[in-house]
Amino acid sequence: MTTDVTMRPRLELLQPDAVDRVVGEALQLLVEPGVKVASQDAADLLAGAGAQLAGSTVRIPERVVRDALATVPRTFDDREGHAAVRYGAGAVHFDPGSCGVKVLDPETLDRRPSTADDLVRIVKVAEMLPAYAAQSPAVICSDVPAEIGDLYRLFLVLLHSNKPVVTGSFQASGTKAMIGLLAVDAGGPEALASRPRAVFDVCPSPPLSWTEFGASNLIDLARARVPAEIVSMPLAGGAAPVTLVGSIVQHAAECLSGIAIHQLAEPGAPIVWGGAPAILDMRTGSTPMGAVETAMLNAGCAQVGRSLGLPTHGYLGGSDAKIVDAQSGLETGIAAVIGVLAGIDLVSGAGMLDLLLCQSAEKLVIDAEVIGMAQRLGRGVEASGSTLALSTFAELVGGDFLGLDETRRLFRREQFLPSPVIDRQSDEAWRQAGGLDTFARARQRAAQLVDDYRVPTIDPAVRSDLVERVRGLAEDVGLATLPGT
Amino acid sequence: MADGLFEAMRRSVEEGDVAAAEATARTAVDEGLDPLEAIESGYVPGLSCVGEGFASGELYLPDMVLAAKAMKAAMSVLEPEMKRRGATRSVVGKVVLGTVKGDIHEIGKNLVGTMLSASGFEVHDLGVDVPLDRFADVAGEVGADIVGVSALLTTTMTNQRAVIDTLTSRGLRPTVKVIVGGAPVTQAWADEIGADGYSEDAVGAVTLARRLVGA
Numbered sequence A: 001m002t003t004d005v006t007m008r009p010r011l012e013l014l015q016p017d018a019v020d021r022v023v024g025e026a027l028q029l030l031v032e033p034g035v036k037v038a039s040q041d042a043a044d045l046l047a048g049a050g051a052q053l054a055g056s057t058v059r060i061p062e063r064v065v066r067d068a069l070a071t072v073p074r075t076f077d078d079r080e081g082h083a084a085v086r087y088g089a090g091a092v093h094f095d096p097g098s099c100g101v102k103v104l105d106p107e108t109l110d111r112r113p114s115t116a117d118d119l120v121r122i123v124k125v126a127e128m129l130p131a132y133a134a135q136s137p138a139v140i141c142s143d144v145p146a147e148i149g150d151l152y153r154l155f156l157v158l159l160h161s162n163k164p165v166v167t168g169s170f171q172a173s174g175t176k177a178m179i180g181l182l183a184v185d186a187g188g189p190e191a192l193a194s195r196p197r198a199v200f201d202v203c204p205s206p207p208l209s210w211t212e213f214g215a216s217n218l219i220d221l222a223r224a225r226v227p228a229e230i231v232s233m234p235l236a237g238g239a240a241p242v243t244l245v246g247s248i249v250q251h252a253a254e255c256l257s258g259i260a261i262h263q264l265a266e267p268g269a270p271i272v273w274g275g276a277p278a279i280l281d282m283r284t285g286s287t288p289m290g291a292v293e294t295a296m297l298n299a300g301c302a303q304v305g306r307s308l309g310l311p312t313h314g315y316l317g318g319s320d321a322k323i324v325d326a327q328s329g330l331e332t333g334i335a336a337v338i339g340v341l342a343g344i345d346l347v348s349g350a351g352m353l354d355l356l357l358c359q360s361a362e363k364l365v366i367d368a369e370v371i372g373m374a375q376r377l378g379r380g381v382e383a384s385g386s387t388l389a390l391s392t393f394a395e396l397v398g399g400d401f402l403g404l405d406e407t408r409r410l411f412r413r414e415q416f417l418p419s420p421v422i423d424r425q426s427d428e429a430w431r432q433a434g435g436l437d438t439f440a441r442a443r444q445r446a447a448q449l450v451d452d453y454r455v456p457t458i459d460p461a462v463r464s465d466l467v468e469r470v471r472g473l474a475e476d477v478g479l480a481t482l483p484g485t
Numbered sequence B: 001m002a003d004g005l006f007e008a009m010r011r012s013v014e015e016g017d018v019a020a021a022e023a024t025a026r027t028a029v030d031e032g033l034d035p036l037e038a039i040e041s042g043y044v045p046g047l048s049c050v051g052e053g054f055a056s057g058e059l060y061l062p063d064m065v066l067a068a069k070a071m072k073a074a075m076s077v078l079e080p081e082m083k084r085r086g087a088t089r090s091v092v093g094k095v096v097l098g099t100v101k102g103d104i105h106e107i108g109k110n111l112v113g114t115m116l117s118a119s120g121f122e123v124h125d126l127g128v129d130v131p132l133d134r135f136a137d138v139a140g141e142v143g144a145d146i147v148g149v150s151a152l153l154t155t156t157m158t159n160q161r162a163v164i165d166t167l168t169s170r171g172l173r174p175t176v177k178v179i180v181g182g183a184p185v186t187q188a189w190a191d192e193i194g195a196d197g198y199s200e201d202a203v204g205a206v207t208l209a210r211r212l213v214g215a
């Protein structure tokens, strides 16, 4: 007889009845004070389903939200293959934080405006690290005109990666062009709808409001059946209640209103219960991504989404430190552990420094170790044999555990095997290897990964179609050569 | 007698007690106290005290924001009385502030506004997603010394330049100084678009604004 002893640690911040109360109060907020919806199309969709309009305020009755929830897909895959993000499967996936405006120069430690080449370097590093299930348009390309910035970042990711992409747009024209690129990449709009490779972040504005762009973005994505991820960002104490639970309620209300708009536009279109909730720092007014309360908010918000049977997303793994130092390590470590224990399907944010403003390939390398450790914790304690330890001792000769078959068979599963970025050598060996600190070791490893990286094989016809489309759009805004290609 | 009232005024601001700030202001009006004296000897010391507490790290943003709110509440009671008496309180300067068209990030802009008002500036906050012309419209109407333009997106930063251009074409420059800010904004960008100043935080924005109005 085999006893399956699996003890998976889980973090559930809210009691089951508290989750129900969160949803209950969120539904009440949708009626009173209601939600501001600046998009006429979205307001019309809601009104058509029975919501009341008063100026730009929409009061959404519970029934409309419940009907919308009944039509959402419960799970979906982003892309087939081993690197795919499988929502709702109980696994936690990580991807780099997106849209940094700076990179940390690994040599000078300057935080300088990021360029297309910086984006490509980060994508290469993330591509090589299995800790990242997906990519993101990690930084802005300051050498590309802002008008085509969002689609250009996606374009570079598609050219350099096989992984799914967590992306987003800054303007309505961007969304359309990006869906176009993804359709080329997938082999046509139908292929894209049946096997979407990207998910788009869409942000409501806290508190309880949808801009024209945000709401129409939801509608466009739903109609193209490209996954949308509602990234609600209650800022506890600044743009949301100061209590964590109050902010979790606001997050739920914002997500539920977004789901209603999205599902009314296209019932059954793929949607993710996402977010980047954070506290407001009461000294600087900044939005710390590395605060423990920020991680708690992410855990609580995801728990509510999971209770509704939805795929979940959060924003953790960024640090507020300016360089890759002790603060960056401890904040990322705590947050990754909480993200994994909370069972959030997809966690964005790795590699980020400086309150989501600065990306670092070297931090991505270190964060991959943090993620490996957190994932190991998430798997918990496992035993699948008929005994827990008795059979091991039956095999044992002397004290030779290292020489046991079982040891060789299981050590790779029992232990997370870190890269040399994590130092476990003797003092002497460490000194002889140059006496490098974590950042210096990460710098070496990032350089190695970039060297080892191979460009994915893309169907030449697809590649040239992508390039031609972007070249056309680039010429319209006066960009003659395509940096990063 | 007035000393006790001044003390209560100071405390109302320090404790961020809007009701008490209004009540003490009303008492001052009822008792015929000079509103300018009530401000200078009553409420301003309270605000300075909170400002110092904030600077030394003892007090936090909510203390500051509520103090500014209490101060504002007192002012709105005292202002009609000042008008009646023909008295005007000298403001350090008038600032028109907003987040540019296409951008709805407001927290940083609000902080800058709070700190400027707490430092004696008259702030006209236009909100977020502000149409480009509106900065110049309001600057002209109120006779602004400074226009402050916030942008948090690389796509909307270019609108900061457009705001400067409209001010120029309306002939409002150089009497109106322009200051810019927001996470992706840098001194280099401010120089490039011909802004008069840039600051990376709210405290710096106050120093900058004071310098530009020669205070």
Ligand code: B12
Binding pocket: A098, A099, A100, A101, A140, A168, A169, A170, A201, A202, A203, A204, A205, A206, A207, A213, A232, A233, A235, A239, A284, A285, A286, A287, A354, A355, A356, A357, B102, B103, B104, B105, B106, B107, B108, B109, B111, B112, B147, B148, B149, B150, B151, B152, B153, B154, B155, B179, B180, B181, B182, B183, B184, B198, B199, B200, B201, B202, B203, B205
């Ligand atoms: C909170 C936030 C939001 C909230 C805003 C809520 C609100 N009511 O304001 C929401 C969720 C709505 C949001 C939406 C979006 N956001 Co946003 N957001 C942020 C975040 C995390 C914090 C901003 C903030 O409030 N900081 C705290 C305040 C105190 O700091 P601050 O704004 O910088 O202000 C200080 C200084 O800059 C200065 N200052 C500011 N203004 C002024 C003005 C003057 C005159 C002066 C002198 C000084 C000054 O003083 C302030 C006080 O110290 C930033 C990341 C960041 N660190 O900036 C991203 C960030 C700015 N957002 C980003 C993005 C991409 C978006 C979206 C496009 C996402 C999407 N795909 O939909 C949308 C755009 C919406 C729109 N059209 O504007 C990117 C921008 C990247 C880029 N290249 O431009 C950032 C950098 C995050 C990231 N890496 O992805 N966001």
